[in-house]
Amino acid sequence: MRAKKCTKEKLKELNRMTDDEVLIALKVLEEPPILRKMGDKQLNIQVNLSTIDTHRTFCKQALVDSESLISCISQKFVKENLINTHQLPFLITCYNANGSTNRDRSITEVVKINMTIGDHQELI
Numbered sequence: 630m631r632a633k634k635c636t637k638e639k640l641k642e643l644n645r646m647t648d649d650e651v652l653i654a655l656k657v658l659e660e661p662p663i664l665r666k667m668g669d670k671q672l673n674i675q676v677n678l679s680t681i682d683t684h685r686t687f688c689k690q691a692l693v694d695s696e697s698l699i700s701c702i703s704q705k706f707v708k709e710n711l712i713n714t715h716q717l718p719f720l721i722t723c724y725n726a727n728g729s730t731n732r733d734r735s736i737t738e739v740v741k742i743n744m745t746i747g748d749h750q751e752l753i
Contacts, residue, residue, distance in 0.1 A: 642718030653739050654717055677745040681752075682713055691744075700753040702740055714738040 643651050672693040679686045687710065707714060721736035744753050 639719055646718065650715055653715055653741065654719075674746060679743045679745070680712055681741050681743065685710070685712075700744075702742070707740055712740055712742070714740050 643654060646654065673690045674693055675688065676691040677686060677688050689706075706712075716738045717736065723731040723734045723736065725731050742753060744751050
């Protein structure tokens, strides 16, 4: 299980952030990101994504992972579409499904984006 700790350095960095950035950082820290390999059985659904700042929209297929603790977006998709990100003041370690630390991936920035599925809309 992941140990929860807040260092003086992290608190100083949080104090330098805007309220919105603090909320994003705390939400990301709330649960450990877990990376899983996709198996043969997966559920993809059509979603509409729209950026908060530039109001650009994208119609994409999204993988539904009912065991996921957080929402994730492809770093490649974000870069290719020039979607603005918010830099986190510290690195968020990702964990594999077996609880071990993923040595190849960490979260360094986040995206705020609206996701619409049918009549349902959420800010993720």
